[in-house]
Amino acid sequence: TDAAKLDAAKKTIAGTYKTDSERSFVMIKPDGVSRQLVGKIVSRFEERGYKLVAIKTVTPSEDLAKEHYSDLAARPFYPGLVKYITSGTPVVAMVWEGKDVIKQGRRIVGATNPLDADPGSVRGQYAVSVGRNLIHASDSFEAATKEIGLWFKQAELSDYEPVAWPWVMA
Numbered sequence: 611t612d613a614a615k616l617d618a619a620k621k622t623i624a625g626t627y628k629t630d631s632e633r634s635f636v637m638i639k640p641d642g643v644s645r646q647l648v649g650k651i652v653s654r655f656e657e658r659g660y661k662l663v664a665i666k667t668v669t670p671s672e673d674l675a676k677e678h679y680s681d682l683a684a685r686p687f688y689p690g691l692v693k694y695i696t697s698g699t700p701v702v703a704m705v706w707e708g709k710d711v712i713k714q715g716r717r718i719v720g721a722t723n724p725l726d727a728d729p730g731s732v733r734g735q736y737a738v739s740v741g742r743n744l745i746h747a748s749d750s751f752e753a754a755t756k757e758i759g760l761w762f763k764q765a766e767l768s769d770y771e772p773v774a775w776p777w778v779m780a
């Protein structure tokens with residue numbers, strides 16, 4: 611079977627294949643979609659070897675945006691943030707899986723303020739304003755769990771194993 615072949619490949623090709631992986635919620639915000647950066651952003655996660663578990667466009671309601679950013683409700687920029695996310699232009703909601711994907715996802719995304727973001731990061735390469743910083747990625751396991759549950763139904767999360775994983779995850 612394919613599963614048996616994959617098991618064999620894990621052992622013979624990659625040696626100490628590790629299955630410990632985690633999931634992160636990543637969202638391309640409306641500016642990223644409108645600026646047609648979706649492919650470039652998806653590629654950063656894909657080329658690193660992470661597994662795409664779910665992807666969809668969503669035009670978020672105010673309730674969804676508010677719930678997603680509920681931790682920031684007291685911040686002065688919160689109303690503007692909710693307006694930005696509910697601009698009417700869709701976002702691309704994704705779940706990515708792999709080793710350390712939460713921490714690595716934050717590195718791929720870059721610091722909140724593009725001025726502080728590493729130039730190799732998404733924000734560091736493409737954004738100039740903290741209020742239009744293109745992308746979101748969960749900042750902890752707890753946040754990822756909340757956000758994946760908020761944006762996706764269980765049935766929307768795919769279960770498969772990329773052929774590259776025995777190499778990527780060793």
Ligand code: ADP
Pocket residue numbers: 682687691721722740741742743745746747749
């Ligand atoms: P991150 O998205 O890097 O996890 P935060 O959780 O602190 O950062 O903030 C959530 C989002 O709120 C940011 O990505 C950004 O879109 C917006 N934001 C944060 N700080 C500001 C600010 N000072 N002015 C405007 N928008 C902000």
